[in-house]
Amino acid sequence: MLVYIRAMKKRIEFDGPILPGSVSTARSTCGKPNCACKATPPRLHGTYYRWTGVIDGKRTTKTISRLIAAECQRRIKRFRKLQREIEQLMRKSLADAPWMPEAKGSKGRKSR
Numbered sequence: 050m051l052v053y054i055r056a057m058k059k060r061i062e063f064d065g066p067i068l069p070g071s072v073s074t075a076r077s078t079c080g081k082p083n084c085a086c087k088a089t090p091p092r093l094h095g096t097y098y099r100w101t102g103v104i105d106g107k108r109t110t111k112t113i114s115r116l117i118a119a120e121c122q123r124r125i126k127r128f129r130k131l132q133r134e135i136e137q138l139m140r141k142s143l144a145d146a147p148w149m150p151e152a153k154g155s156k157g158r159k160s161r
């Protein structure tokens with residue numbers, strides 16, 4: 050997937066799948082009383098990887114493998130970069146809004 054967005058003389062481009070949400074890791078103890086995770090110092094289970102995000106309006110957590118977590122991270126990184134660029138573009142477009150008297154984009158409308 051290669052996408053170009055052209056707006057306000059700026060080109061936003063991203064290549065590859067994107068993913069919202071975030072990846073987190075956790076280590077934990079179990080229910081077995083004499084397990085190494087109860088020792089001092091404890092040797093916890095894990096590392097477990099989780100993706101957390103919103104699917105259909107619901108906050109969702111998925112347990113994923115280390116490999117899948119790495120791929121999620123790549124996609125999330127791409128998504129956040131795209132978000133930052135869109136936010137930049139939003140700030141620029143508000144500074145150049147049609148109601149701003151000195152807006153560069155309103156040259157044609159001014160002198161009539």
Ligand SMILES: [Zn+2]
Nearest residue numbers: 078079084086
């Ligand atoms: Zn344990």
